[in-house]
Amino acid sequence: MSADDSPDAYDSLLERYKRATYIGDAAGVLSWDQEVVMPEGGTPARSKQTSALSGARHDILTSDEFEADLNAAEDAALSDEQAAVVREIRREFDRAAKVPKSLVERISEETSNALPIWKEAKAEDDWETFAPQVETLLELKREYANHIDPEADTYEVLFADYEPWLDLSVAEDVLEQLRDALRPLIDDLNEADADLATPFDGTYSDDDQFSLAESTLEYLGYPDDHGRLDTAPHPFSSGTQFDARVTTRFDNEDPVGSIGSVIHEFGHATYTLGLPREEYGTPLGQNRGLTVHESQSRLWENHVGRSASFLSNYVDLVNDDLGTDISGQELYEAANQVYPDNLIRVEADELTYHMHIILRFEIERDLLSGELDVADVPEVWNAKMEEYLGVTPDTDAEGCLQDIHWAHGSFGYFPTYSLGSVLAAQLFDAAESDIEGLDSQLADGEFDALHEWLTEEVHQHGARYTTNELVKRATGEEFSADAFIEYADAKFSDLYDL
Amino acid sequence: MSADDSPDAYDSLLERYKRATYIGDAAGVLSWDQEVVMPEGGTPARSKQTSALSGARHDILTSDEFEADLNAAEDAALSDEQAAVVREIRREFDRAAKVPKSLVERISEETSNALPIWKEAKAEDDWETFAPQVETLLELKREYANHIDPEADTYEVLFADYEPWLDLSVAEDVLEQLRDALRPLIDDLNEADADLATPFDGTYSDDDQFSLAESTLEYLGYPDDHGRLDTAPHPFSSGTQFDARVTTRFDNEDPVGSIGSVIHEFGHATYTLGLPREEYGTPLGQNRGLTVHESQSRLWENHVGRSASFLSNYVDLVNDDLGTDISGQELYEAANQVYPDNLIRVEADELTYHMHIILRFEIERDLLSGELDVADVPEVWNAKMEEYLGVTPDTDAEGCLQDIHWAHGSFGYFPTYSLGSVLAAQLFDAAESDIEGLDSQLADGEFDALHEWLTEEVHQHGARYTTNELVKRATGEEFSADAFIEYADAKFSDLYDL
Structure with a gap:
């Protein structure tokens, strides 16, 4: 797929999308680090960092420029492969654009915070320690699913985050x-x-x-x-x-x-x-x-x-x-x-x-x-x-x-x-x-x-x-x-x- | 420094600035990973990731909203400590805003690429392998310094990145x-x-x-x-x-x-x-x-x-x-x-x-x-x-x-x-x-x-x-x-x- 035979809007869309992916993958490195090598006391800073990356990725995927490129790419003459790329990006955009950035960042921060609490609760065999965190995350995820599709079943919406193409x-x-x-x-x-x-x-x-x-x-x-x-x-x-x-x-x-x-x-x-x-x-x-x-x-x-x-x-x-x-x-x-x-x-x-x-x-x-x-x-x-x-x-x-x-x-x-x-x-x-x-x-x-x-x-x-x-x-x-x-x-x- | 007694523009500025710092610190984690644990073959992806983080950080520090908050904060009544915070942010903004994002990302990507080449050149005792990379980076850094202050000596401008307050x-x-x-x-x-x-x-x-x-x-x-x-x-x-x-x-x-x-x-x-x-x-x-x-x-x-x-x-x-x-x-x-x-x-x-x-x-x-x-x-x-x-x-x-x-x-x-x-x-x-x-x-x-x-x-x-x-x-x-x-x-x- 060279720049020569692909529509400009498609190329521009792909550049933006790649940037978002790179930031997402950087967050993946931070998450590996947190689970494998990070000292325990690093959590507060790590939560802020991963949350900022979630926010930055979200900003790109939901920007007006991104949406304009996406719309223009859909109207352009695309190869089958390009159409598949646009299909995937459209799906991600539709889900991202409906969720406020503040919620995305909050979920990211709360999950980063939850990790050491879960570890502690597990070590001490104490569900009660972990329960409030589960409550918070459930509430945030309900809110998240409701933004994406208020008509649909919450579980169904969340499931589609992991398996987008099977009902x-x-x-x-x-x-x-x-x-x-x-x-x-x-x-x-x-x-x-x-x-x-x-x-x-x-x-x-x-x-x-x-x-x-x-x-x-x-x-x-x-x-x-x-x-x-x-x-x-x-x-x-x-x-x-x-x-x-x-x-x-x-x-x-x-x-x-x-x-x-x-x-x-x-x-x-x-x-x-x-x-x-x-x-x-x-x-x-x-x-x-x-x-x-x-x-x-x-x-x-x-x-x-x-x-x-x-x-x-x-x-x-x-x-x-x-x-x-x-x-x-x-x-x-x-x-x-x-x-x-x-x-x-x-x-x-x-x-x-x-x-x-x-x-x-x-x-x-x-x-x-x-x-x-x-x-x-x-x-x-x-x-x-x-x-x-x-x-x-x-x-x-x-x-x-x-x-x-x-x-x-x-x-x-x-x-x-x-x-x-x-x-x-x-x-x-x-x-x-x-x-x-x-x-x-x-x-x-x-x-x-x-x-x-x-x-x-x-x-x-x-x-x-x-x-x-x-x-x-x-x-x-x-x-x-x-x-x-x-x-x-x-x-x-x-x-x-x- | 509570939200109660600080001007709104100052608070808003600080929120934006913190987000930029968090992204910079995330890049620091990626850099630690690259030097300590990353397998060699990871370089191409890592270069893209760090470059995207540099770009995202730069976007925040140079946005119109950031500049507006900065200007407003400077006009507000600030405590000495707040004034010091604004002084530091102003300095960073002035340097960042003058450098195009494409150059920031290019420098980030080239330095990430340069690392394995330097390692190889050192292992093989071969300056010629590393020289083109040095040439590229010098050229990019000259360009960078020229954006910040075309009148000043290049070395002086770069030195101030590491020691901002001593001539x-x-x-x-x-x-x-x-x-x-x-x-x-x-x-x-x-x-x-x-x-x-x-x-x-x-x-x-x-x-x-x-x-x-x-x-x-x-x-x-x-x-x-x-x-x-x-x-x-x-x-x-x-x-x-x-x-x-x-x-x-x-x-x-x-x-x-x-x-x-x-x-x-x-x-x-x-x-x-x-x-x-x-x-x-x-x-x-x-x-x-x-x-x-x-x-x-x-x-x-x-x-x-x-x-x-x-x-x-x-x-x-x-x-x-x-x-x-x-x-x-x-x-x-x-x-x-x-x-x-x-x-x-x-x-x-x-x-x-x-x-x-x-x-x-x-x-x-x-x-x-x-x-x-x-x-x-x-x-x-x-x-x-x-x-x-x-x-x-x-x-x-x-x-x-x-x-x-x-x-x-x-x-x-x-x-x-x-x-x-x-x-x-x-x-x-x-x-x-x-x-x-x-x-x-x-x-x-x-x-x-x-x-x-x-x-x-x-x-x-x-x-x-x-x-x-x-x-x-x-x-x-x-x-x-x-x-x-x-x-x-x-x-x-x-x-x-x-």
């Missing part, structure tokens, strides 16, 4: 299908008396696990000149196609958790790194929303990282770094245990995971609608845990305080985790059809063909296509949970001899 | 006095045959030196909830009164270098941390320019850290962390060796240091005026090293490529190092008069009284007073090099038995 009804359908299909399967597994291997019975130091995390990333092809590995209380990945970082954390009794989270965050980072560099700052250089993002992390975590073929040789790295002596089959069983009594979402297996999401979705929906009081969250959380998984957390730290999302003000985010998981299965099915011998490649630690397929079908397009368009191009089918349900059923029936 | 002629006088006083002293020391102790003859690992750096910071009272220690190729400190970080680097043969740099950066950080928190974002919460900043680092590095009394007990930390067994007197002698044959500015002793500055000052002045070609810098550098210190670097890596400043586009910065050093002596003299038993406090590792004195006399005022006003209030005298020259003469005559 909330699709998410609701998927969650319902998952509940209906997985609940009986989980019950069956519980009753089955298969004895899966639990080969890790020692203590595994942070240093050894860090080495393993590094080896894992190298094995998968993570480029160390475009990323880095750190530890953080809540693993995440962030960055741009030039610098996509990952974090993990360690449980000294259970190294499987960190292995999974490293491969998961690698999947996110590899998507980010696959976005076209020459489109940095434009919608064509941006990810297609959280469903697709999560599909990439889940594809690597579950369909690669939890597969028997991958683990058959990868186990050598584990044995080298942790000083263990276990087999590929043992690691495969350890990585695929289904634990209905697990309390922590990010440590959940592929099946119960979705129960954790359904619980959060229901609680958030009721919090936003006002049907549920913030003070009652612990009670409702625990009741739902009992209902869906048959287990009640002893503490709120292991219950409603476990996730960082509310401290980030991210209400409406959770369903994209389930959507991403099901999309991962659908995409992996398609990749398996297209790549001959994929399974033995995974066993051999050969990931080039899979990387290429994902880059070709997903990464390189940025936000060129809407979510469902992208899925149809890559798989030939509409977005659906079928592949996941079929995959889960086959895999776990086999593992548990059902 | 360049003061710097020139000081440099001349230092040359005149120190050259003969250095010659005398060279001829003296005092045999100072060189107790470090082993190899000291990065890990041990890192531990020592941590112990040193703790000993000095550096608060770990408001700062952090990392390594960087070029030690620096950065941050705000909430989060002031330091970096160091290690020479495995010579631990004295890192000890000095840690105490130096601690001095900077402790100034930053002493700025009033409630004034964060306003001129009253900002430092008083680089002369005063450097006076704080030099005071701690030289007048505390290189003193016999401080080292007498501090040596225990060294012995503990490095596994050595040396005496306080040996460490004192090791920390105060004068090495005219040292090539590296940041490793220079208190005397030859200023020769390094004079050399850079002369080269930069001639580069900016066009009298010196960029291609000829290595030759002129080496000739001046021979002239001032009697030694010629073997490589440009140890010569004209050693400093990061040009990669930052920081031309005109170096004289503040010498100004800061002489001010350190002047302030320390005053502190010694005011604090009874300071010397034995330093021996005992008691720094509270000195911290309090510096906070009271320097830190807490932010940019409330001009440089010379601040000096007069703290010391009762005009800014002068006399105290330093007297101090250096006495100390080194004694050490070298002159």
Whole structure:
């Protein structure tokens, strides 16, 4: 897309938009810093800084000049690609322009403030410390959603911030299908008396696990000149196609958790790194929303990282770094245990995971609608845990305080985790059809063909296509949970001899 | 300064100004990240991000609304403190408003690009790789200075970016006095045959030196909830009164270098941390320019850290962390060796240091005026090293490529190092008069009284007073090099038995 054959208004619009993106990405660096390296006492200044960046970005996206360029670009003769760019920018403008800057800055400042309060509340297992902050953020987010669309359901408006091109009804359908299909399967597994291997019975130091995390990333092809590995209380990945970082954390009794989270965050980072560099700052250089993002992390975590073929040789790295002596089959069983009594979402297996999401979705929906009081969250959380998984957390730290999302003000985010998981299965099915011998490649630690397929079908397009368009191009089918349900059923029936 | 008794225009001005400061501080975080943790491949995105922040900050400081508020505030009835705030903002506005935003962004982007090129050139000892970048930055900085004051000398305009309230002629006088006083002293020391102790003859690992750096910071009272220690190729400190970080680097043969740099950066950080928190974002919460900043680092590095009394007990930390067994007197002698044959500015002793500055000052002045070609810098550098210190670097890596400043586009910065050093002596003299038993406090590792004195006399005022006003209030005298020259003469005559 050269300046020569694109309308002036389009070029001018894109320049402004890129500037806004760069400021947003700068805020991303500040957020990484806050979660990974910032000393605690830095919070008051950091809140001001991130809030000022939110405001500056908002100023650009809502300026009269921006709107004029946008209107003129829409009236100009555009290529399909340019039209897609303008579609994305229009959507962002419409949402931004409706929200007053003061509210944007306030949300940014309050979420920055909330982070240390959540950490403290979690450390002290005290929901009451965190509750006022949740109340404030809910109120601000309700206000935010009301500015964007006073007619629409609050949850629906917020959900669209994370997944712009799938209706909330699709998410609701998927969650319902998952509940209906997985609940009986989980019950069956519980009753089955298969004895899966639990080969890790020692203590595994942070240093050894860090080495393993590094080896894992190298094995998968993570480029160390475009990323880095750190530890953080809540693993995440962030960055741009030039610098996509990952974090993990360690449980000294259970190294499987960190292995999974490293491969998961690698999947996110590899998507980010696959976005076209020459489109940095434009919608064509941006990810297609959280469903697709999560599909990439889940594809690597579950369909690669939890597969028997991958683990058959990868186990050598584990044995080298942790000083263990276990087999590929043992690691495969350890990585695929289904634990209905697990309390922590990010440590959940592929099946119960979705129960954790359904619980959060229901609680958030009721919090936003006002049907549920913030003070009652612990009670409702625990009741739902009992209902869906048959287990009640002893503490709120292991219950409603476990996730960082509310401290980030991210209400409406959770369903994209389930959507991403099901999309991962659908995409992996398609990749398996297209790549001959994929399974033995995974066993051999050969990931080039899979990387290429994902880059070709997903990464390189940025936000060129809407979510469902992208899925149809890559798989030939509409977005659906079928592949996941079929995959889960086959895999776990086999593992548990059902 | 409450909203109740301050004029509306003043309040509005301050809100805008704070927003600009926050964005500038966000850029500071990005710069820390780039120098300390960013993977190399992140540069292209980082350049865009920092440039966008420079532009956003510039937009605020040069907006019509900002100018209108500034004019109105100047016409309002202001307290002395408010008048000082407006004086600082006016100065910044005048400089910013004259420079086109495109130039600001271009400088920011080019300096961000220059950093990896400088690193590469230094690693490969190849000035030619870096030269085109220096040429570009010189041209941009000439243009920049010309916008600010087309009548004035380019160097003078750039110098005022770092030290706004002392004339360049003061710097020139000081440099001349230092040359005149120190050259003969250095010659005398060279001829003296005092045999100072060189107790470090082993190899000291990065890990041990890192531990020592941590112990040193703790000993000095550096608060770990408001700062952090990392390594960087070029030690620096950065941050705000909430989060002031330091970096160091290690020479495995010579631990004295890192000890000095840690105490130096601690001095900077402790100034930053002493700025009033409630004034964060306003001129009253900002430092008083680089002369005063450097006076704080030099005071701690030289007048505390290189003193016999401080080292007498501090040596225990060294012995503990490095596994050595040396005496306080040996460490004192090791920390105060004068090495005219040292090539590296940041490793220079208190005397030859200023020769390094004079050399850079002369080269930069001639580069900016066009009298010196960029291609000829290595030759002129080496000739001046021979002239001032009697030694010629073997490589440009140890010569004209050693400093990061040009990669930052920081031309005109170096004289503040010498100004800061002489001010350190002047302030320390005053502190010694005011604090009874300071010397034995330093021996005992008691720094509270000195911290309090510096906070009271320097830190807490932010940019409330001009440089010379601040000096007069703290010391009762005009800014002068006399105290330093007297101090250096006495100390080194004694050490070298002159």
